[in-house]
Amino acid sequence: MIAPEEIDWVNRAKLGDRDAFGLLVQQYWQPLCAWLGRLAGHRQQGEDLAQEAFLKAWVNLSQLHEPRAFRVWLFRIARRLLHSTGIGDRSQGLLRHIPADQPPPADCIVEKEGTNRLAEEIASLPTHYREIYLLWVQDEWTFSELAEALGLNEATARWRVHKARQILLERLKDWLAQES
Amino acid sequence: MRNCSAIRAILYECRTTDELAPAIREHLQGCASCRQLARWLHKLDQHTQMLLRNHRSSVPLGLVECLHRTAQPTSKPSRLAILLKLAIGFMEKSLRLHWLIGAACLSFVLGLALGWIIKPEPQATVQVHFPEHGKPLLIAVARHVSELSQGTLWDRHRKFALLNRELQNEAIRNIFGGCDQIPQLAYWYRRVWWEGTRSLYDRLPAEEQHLAQKLLRQDWDSGRRELAKITTPTLAQQEAIGLIGTMLAESEDSLTQQKKAFHPLAQLEPSTPAERMIHTSLALLRHEDPYQQALIHNELAKTIVQSIIFMSDSAQHEQAAELGECFNLVLTQGVASNLDKAEKETPQRPEFNELRQNTLQLTQILERHLQQGNSASQKGLQRAIEVSRQGRGRLLGKGPAWKKFDDWSEKGFKRPPGWEKKQ
Numbered sequence: 001m002i003a004p005e006e007i008d009w010v011n012r013a014k015l016g017d018r019d020a021f022g023l024l025v026q027q028y029w030q031p032l033c034a035w036l037g038r039l040a041g042h043r044q045q046g047e048d049l050a051q052e053a054f055l056k057a058w059v060n061l062s063q064l065h066e067p068r069a070f071r072v073w074l075f076r077i078a079r080r081l082l083h084s085t086g087i088g089d090r091s092q093g094l095l096r097h098i099p100a101d102q103p104p105p106a107d108c109i110v111e112k113e114g115t116n117r118l119a120e121e122i123a124s125l126p127t128h129y130r131e132i133y134l135l136w137v138q139d140e141w142t143f144s145e146l147a148e149a150l151g152l153n154e155a156t157a158r159w160r161v162h163k164a165r166q167i168l169l170e171r172l173k174d175w176l177a178q179e180s
Numbered sequence: 181m182r183n184c185s186a187i188r189a190i191l192y193e194c195r196t197t198d199e200l201a202p203a204i205r206e207h208l209q210g211c212a213s214c215r216q217l218a219r220w221l222h223k224l225d226q227h228t229q230m231l232l233r234n235h236r237s238s239v240p241l242g243l244v245e246c247l248h249r250t251a252q253p254t255s256k257p258s259r260l261a262i263l264l265k266l267a268i269g270f271m272e273k274s275l276r277l278h279w280l281i282g283a284a285c286l287s288f289v290l291g292l293a294l295g296w297i298i299k300p301e302p303q304a305t306v307q308v309h310f311p312e313h314g315k316p317l318l319i320a321v322a323r324h325v326s327e328l329s330q331g332t333l334w335d336r337h338r339k340f341a342l343l344n345r346e347l348q349n350e351a352i353r354n355i356f357g358g359c360d361q362i363p364q365l366a367y368w369y370r371r372v373w374w375e376g377t378r379s380l381y382d383r384l385p386a387e388e389q390h391l392a393q394k395l396l397r398q399d400w401d402s403g404r405r406e407l408a409k410i411t412t413p414t415l416a417q418q419e420a421i422g423l424i425g426t427m428l429a430e431s432e433d434s435l436t437q438q439k440k441a442f443h444p445l446a447q448l449e450p451s452t453p454a455e456r457m458i459h460t461s462l463a464l465l466r467h468e469d470p471y472q473q474a475l476i477h478n479e480l481a482k483t484i485v486q487s488i489i490f491m492s493d494s495a496q497h498e499q500a501a502e503l504g505e506c507f508n509l510v511l512t513q514g515v516a517s518n519l520d521k522a523e524k525e526t527p528q529r530p531e532f533n534e535l536r537q538n539t540l541q542l543t544q545i546l547e548r549h550l551q552q553g554n555s556a557s558q559k560g561l562q563r564a565i566e567v568s569r570q571g572r573g574r575l576l577g578k579g580p581a582w583k584k585f586d587d588w589s590e591k592g593f594k595r596p597p598g599w600e601k602k603q
Contacts, residue, residue, distance in 0.1 A: 025243060026239055029239040031232075034232040034233070035232070038232065051240075051243065054243070115227065115230070115231060115234075118224075118227050118228065118231060119231055122228065122231070133228075134228070134232065137225050137228045137229055137232070138228075138229060138232045161193060162189070162192040162193050165221060165224065165225075166192055168224055169220060172224065176220045176224060177220075
C-alpha cells in the first residue's frame with residue numbers, strides 16, 4: 001500500500017521537483033536493488049539496472065497518470081529492463097555468488113549455512129516463480145499489484161506465489177523443521 | 181468444516197494467519213499438520229525477507245542530480261532533434277513547398293552552428309594519484325588498534341593520530357570511487373579526533389605537544405595537496421572535497437585556537453568491521469580498570485576473527501595473515517596481560533576465567549572453519565592460526581615462548597630442558 005506522502009512526492013516530481021524525486025529514490029532504491037540483485041544474480045548488475053530504471057522513470061514520469069501506481073510502474077520498468085538485457089533469464093544458479101555485505105558474526109555460522117541454502121534454493125527456482133515470490137515476500141504487495149507489475153492476471157499471480165512457496169517448502173523442509 | 185488440502189491451498193497464498201477467516205483459524209487450532217505448515221511458511225518468508233534485507237545498498241551520493249543531468253538534452257544530437265521538432269511544427273502550419281525546403285535548410289544550418297558553438301559540458305578528468313599502494317582501511321585500522329594496549333601516552337596519541345590519517349586518506353580515495361562513503365568516514369574521523377587524538381594531546385607534556393602538532397600538520401597538508409590536484413571535479417566530488425576540507429579545518433582550529441569544545445555528534449552505529457574496531461578502541465580510553473580493558477579487547481578480538489574469516493573466504497590470504505598477527509597481539513597484550521594484572525589485584529574471581537574461556541573460543545572458531553572451509557579459504561586461515569598461536573598459549577597460561585638460539589648467551593637465561601643432551 002502506497003503512503004499518502006508518496007502520492008504527494010510523485011505529484012511534485014511530475015511537476016519537476018527534483019527533491020521529491022530524490023525522496024522516491026530514497027524510498028525504493030533498497031527494495032528495487034535487492035530484487036534486481038537477486039534476479040540478476042549479481043549485486044552490481046542489480047544496482048546498475050536500478051539506476052537505469054530510475055532514469056527511465058524520471059524521464060517518463062509525465063506519462064504516469066495514476067500517482068498511486070508509482071511503485072508498480074517503477075518495478076514494471078525495472079523488469080522490462082532486466083528482460084531486455086537477458087540477464088534475468090541466464091542468471092539461474094549465479095545467486096549463490098553474491099557476497100555478504102559484512103563478515104558474518106562469529107556466532108552465526110550455523111545460521112549462515114541455512115541462509116546460504118535458502119539463497120541457493122531461491123536461485124534454482126524458475127525465473128517466473130522467483131521474481132514473483134521475491135516481490136511478494138519483501139513488501140506488502142497485493143496480488144493485483146503483483147499481476148500488474150509482472151504483466152499477468154491475478155489468478156496466475158496467485159498460482160505462481162503458491163507454487164514458488166510450495167517448491168521451496170518441499171526442498172527446505174528438513175531445515176525448517178530444525179529451525180522450529 | 182473444510183478438509184486439510186483446501187486449507188493448505190489457502191495457506192500457500194496468504195502472508196499471515198491473521199488474514200484468514202475465523203473458520204480456517206479454528207481448523208488450524210485443531211489440526212497439528214496444517215498448523216505446522218503455516219508455521220513453516222511463516223519461517224520461510226521471514227528468512228527470505230532477511231536475505232533481501234542483508235542485500236544492503238545505499239543510494240549513490242548525487243544520483244538524483246546525475247539522473248537529472250543525464251535526462252537533460254545537452255548532447256549535439258538532442259539539440260538537433262529539438263530544432264527538427266520545431267521545424268516540423270512550423271512545417272505543419274505552412275504547407276507550401278518552398279517554405280518547407282527553406283525551413284529544413286535553415287534548421288539544418290542552425291543545428292550545425294549551435295552544435296559547434298555550444299560545446300557539450302566538459303567531463304570531469306579524474307586521475308587517481310593518491311595513495312596507490314595504501315593498505316585497505318580494515319587492515320590499517322586493525323594494525324593500529326591492536327597496538328593500543330602497549331606503549332606510553334605518546335604512543336597511544338600517535339596511534340589515534342595514525343587512525344585519523346588512515347580515515348582522511350580513505351575519504352580522499354573515496355572521492356574517486358563514487359563519494360558514497362565520505363559522510364561515514366568524516367563522522368568516524370571526527371569521533372577519533374575529539375575522543376582520541378585531541379583528548380590525549382592535552383595530556384602530553386609541552387615539548388611532545390610541539391612535536392605532535394608538527395606531525396599532525398604534515399598529515400593535513402598532504403591531504404590538502406591531494407585535494408588540490410582534482411582540477412575539474414563533478415558536483416558530487418565538489419561536495420565531498422568541501423566536507424573533507426571542513427573536517428581538516430575543524431581539527432586544525434581545535435589545536436591552533438585551543439578549542440576544546442566538542443559538539444556532540446549524532447550517534448551512528450558502526451556498520452563495517454573497521455568502524456566497529458574504531459568504536460571499540462575509543463571505549464578503551466574510557467576505562468582504566470584492567471578487567472574492563474580485557475573485556476573490550478575481547479570485543480576487538482571478536483571483530484578481528486570475523487574479518488579473518490571474511491578475508492580467507494574471499495581468498496585474501498596475505499591480509500588474513502596480517503589480521504592474524506593483530507589477533508595475536510590483542511590476545512597477548514590486550515586480553516591475557518590485562519587479565520594477569522586484574523588477577524594480581526583481586527585474585528580468584530570467576531569472571532576472569534569465564535572471559536579467558538570466551539576468548540579461547542574465538543581461536544576454536546578459526547580452527548573449526550579451517551576444518552570445514554574449502555581449499556581456497558584454508559590457506560589464509562592456516563596462516564592466521566599459525567601467527568596467533570602464541571596468543572593462545574598465553575591465554576592458556578603457558579607463559580612466553582623460548583627465546584631464539586642467539587639470545588641464550590644472555591646473562592641468567594635458562595636453556596630449555598634436554599638442550600645440552602641434544603647438542
